Amino acid sequence: MKRFGTITALILSVWLLTACGRLGSSGDSGGTTSTTNSGIQTTGQTSDSNYQGVIQNGKYLTSKARGVTKDQNTNGYNLKSFENGLQSISQKQFATDKYIFQEGQYIKKATAQKWLARASKKNPSGLNPKDNGEKDANKRNPNYLQALEEQDYMTQSGNKLKLGGMTIGLAMNKIDYYQKKEYGATYQTKIPHEKMVSEGKAMGNKVVSRMRKTEGVGDVPIVIALYEQATNDSLVGGTFFAYGISKDGGKTISEWHDVDQANYVLPTVGDAKSGNSSDAEAFNNFKSQVQSFFPNLSGVTAQSHYKDGNLSGMNISINTQFYSETEIRSFTQYLVTAANKYLPNNVAIEITVSSTEGTQAFVAREAGEKSFYSHVFGSY
Amino acid sequence: MKRFGTITALILSVWLLTACGRLGSSGDSGGTTSTTNSGIQTTGQTSDSNYQGVIQNGKYLTSKARGVTKDQNTNGYNLKSFENGLQSISQKQFATDKYIFQEGQYIKKATAQKWLARASKKNPSGLNPKDNGEKDANKRNPNYLQALEEQDYMTQSGNKLKLGGMTIGLAMNKIDYYQKKEYGATYQTKIPHEKMVSEGKAMGNKVVSRMRKTEGVGDVPIVIALYEQATNDSLVGGTFFAYGISKDGGKTISEWHDVDQANYVLPTVGDAKSGNSSDAEAFNNFKSQVQSFFPNLSGVTAQSHYKDGNLSGMNISINTQFYSETEIRSFTQYLVTAANKYLPNNVAIEITVSSTEGTQAFVAREAGEKSFYSHVFGSY
The missing domain is CATH 3.10.570.10 (sex pheromone staph- cam373 precursor domain)
Structure with missing residues (x-):
């Protein structure tokens, strides 16, 4: 990757937006056509809460x-x-x-x-x-x-x-x-x-x-x-x-x-703090519901994040042993049902299901959305 | 997990749908309330192309x-x-x-x-x-x-x-x-x-x-x-x-x-078959576009699946070295732009970005949908 030698050159250089140029364009803009050697592009944008990034000479x-x-x-x-x-x-x-x-x-x-x-x-x-x-x-x-x-x-x-x-x-x-x-x-x-x-x-x-x-x-x-x-x-x-x-x-x-931010780990161990007790209870209910789904599901843990005293998001990690594709599919549907029922509303939720073979499935709801997206990682 | 002793008992037993019972209900039904010991539930359903699964006594x-x-x-x-x-x-x-x-x-x-x-x-x-x-x-x-x-x-x-x-x-x-x-x-x-x-x-x-x-x-x-x-x-x-x-x-x-089904691996090695040549070319264009994003992106490969001679889906795996969160975010947006531009329309696409630390990000479009979903796996 060719880099500009000095900061001066970087600033003075011609920042040509030869290809894309449509700032604020959504992810489905055709923002990646080939550029000249001095060309600047942007990455495209997948949501209003993300910034587009700068691509220079085809490289980030x-x-x-x-x-x-x-x-x-x-x-x-x-x-x-x-x-x-x-x-x-x-x-x-x-x-x-x-x-x-x-x-x-x-x-x-x-x-x-x-x-x-x-x-x-x-x-x-x-x-x-x-x-x-x-x-x-x-x-x-x-x-x-x-x-x-x-x-x-x-x-x-x-x-x-x-x-x-x-x-x-x-x-x-x-x-x-x-x-x-x-x-x-x-x-x-x-x-x-x-x-x-x-x-x-x-x-x-x-x-x-x-x-x-x-x-x-x-x-x-x-x-x-x-x-x-x-x-x-x-x-x-x-x-x-x-x-x-x-x-x-x-x-x-x-x-x-x-x-004002705070992070917690759930379930709490010993006398660690848990954040808002009703959020922690919601997670515990979710956890006990899904933990019994398979005969030997191992771990369900979460990171919770607070802004100004209010829950703003929860990342939940579920570790399983290896299960069959149909079992993971059924489990993922069950997770969505249980997440809708137990987990707090109006906050970002990310749930990953992992085995020793890697991430098997994924359930998420972005902040401000009502329904969960789910995906089981497949293979042909 | 208590199991029924014989198949006869399994069939004759009372299959009470005590809790859920709403077949065909979407994932946001409250399908997981607690059941009696002999209770049967279903997992809920996340899409029309998935079956609900059977939960017995709270276990799959x-x-x-x-x-x-x-x-x-x-x-x-x-x-x-x-x-x-x-x-x-x-x-x-x-x-x-x-x-x-x-x-x-x-x-x-x-x-x-x-x-x-x-x-x-x-x-x-x-x-x-x-x-x-x-x-x-x-x-x-x-x-x-x-x-x-x-x-x-x-x-x-x-x-x-x-x-x-x-x-x-x-x-x-x-x-x-x-x-x-x-x-x-x-x-x-x-x-x-x-x-x-x-x-x-x-x-x-x-x-x-x-x-x-x-x-x-x-x-x-x-x-x-x-x-x-x-x-x-x-x-x-x-x-x-x-x-x-x-x-x-x-x-x-x-x-x-x-x-009539066929699977291929892209890019092809040696004289291996690639399926439809325009699909393979579309993948190759996508690959060369995204492969140069980082100075040292390692691998971009795909599985393609055909039904009745037509491409029905593509699973793309991208392996990176470890990159920062902002780099992965920018890359993911870039992937969406490039996927929209180069990859075949109207088929299921799954793209995973992995490093030695596991799955970093994920981009997918289900069959029949027009826009891509993307998610960067986060941590608080």
Whole structure:
């Protein structure tokens, strides 16, 4: 894949929308005809809640700093929920019918790595605090920032795409995991919530001022979204807790907005919290109904997601042993019946049925829809 | 799970439809309220082309002879396509809005094992021919029958379910794989197509006459469906080639009907057949369009299925390395655009995007529908 050598070239280059150009077009637009070498296309759009993405020279324009985290992010749920949630936060500022999503192009990989590292003489741009030499959990300076991700939101002007705004997510630690010596045991420094919030906001302001100096960013709105990582042993990812916008070329965030999100795992184990008790009960009823369908169905678990105190979605995983095609078909129909009967209304529901051979079937209802879609994965 | 002791008891028992009873009801019927111990429910129905299934005492009524094949069926594609296809053949005789699907209850496991084995003094009911002692591929008697499966089609009469018909599939070998000594090398006896057809029909007649003697079967219509197994190295399952119906208690099939089905794998390798060349070209255009989306997308393959010479469906598998959530979202939208543009209209399409972490996303259009459904598997 041919990449533009410099950011300047990227910005100045002719962004020809030679083929598609119909922004906001639905998925059945013919948006993928072949393009010239400098051609820009978009992916098409499958729903109003999704952004179209940018395709350059027939290839998807991947992020400059893709997959950069401070250390290996040991909890994959964090990674997924951070990336997904960032687009949701962005929708507060950048409407999906006006903006095209582009993977971050302005923070390069080397830059992201420096920002995520500790500050030091060699690395003055490190956002995490200096190493004070202490090894004790309560005396050392913890790493507050674990990951960052840039997302660009483009607008179309004639046949060109130009940067219309930017969202940068900062994933903050509530626990900083560390080793006292290489390959040694893992220790934890717990970070008080208030400290995590204040550090996140301070870092957000630093990031905004640095972006304003970055060539090509100019005065576009910059959204900073602050995310609290779930602990490494969590079976669900973390949540966003605040976002702020820098408008009109401002070098800081003038106002922060609280984001009220919470994730839970169902059924609860021990004294873990379950979110709203009636939602948890609804899931438990569903679970006990479907768990007895086969003689030996193994596991039914869920992730539930709350916004502003209200359930907004539930992802249910069902693990089975191998069953025949007719059994999976009957089971899937039964799931739809049970989901309609027991699961909460008006929220997004995703149910996957998996065996050791992979995903067997799938039932889902998007937010705002009334009926469930179901599909049994087939083979000829 | 409590099972009825004898077939007689099964038939005579009171089949109370205490809870649901609304046959043909859609998936959003409240069909799963709790039942009494002897209660019969149905699974609900998600589409007109699916049968409802039978739930007994809160558990799915599994087959008496579930998973019985002559030897281990080494090609999993055969198993899936045999089971799926059998329900499609059944729909020619048993309408989905009038009949409820029940896993086979009349051929017990021990019986199925005897029928699948070779005939011998010890096993007079074996449907495969006697061992003539030869080891040479062209001199030995091959095993013609590899697997059989019973499916029951129930009708509702008041609050009871009774047997309304039955389909029995016979999976026939075109190649019989065998060992000359235990754990030895695998040899092949090729079976001429005409011989496979005539053996299948003869066995079908024997099965019908045996079923007529089985308690509880009575005079219901019996459909015999003949399936040709794909070879062990095939990347797609086999196909049905004939079916016949025994009506009014007849002890044989009075008339056989040809079934014209064909499966292909795309892209073709070497001089393998591809089915209709314009369908294959459509797939190739789609493939080359989406394969270049990511810098290193690995594989795009398809199974295509033909009925009566016309394409009836395509299952497309796309394997990627791990990509970020936003990349998968953009890719999925792009897939929908490309599918609309390149893939044949008016046939069922299923596209799965998988990584080593499992199924990432899914795009499908059911037969007769115009728009694609897409879903990216999420995590909170």
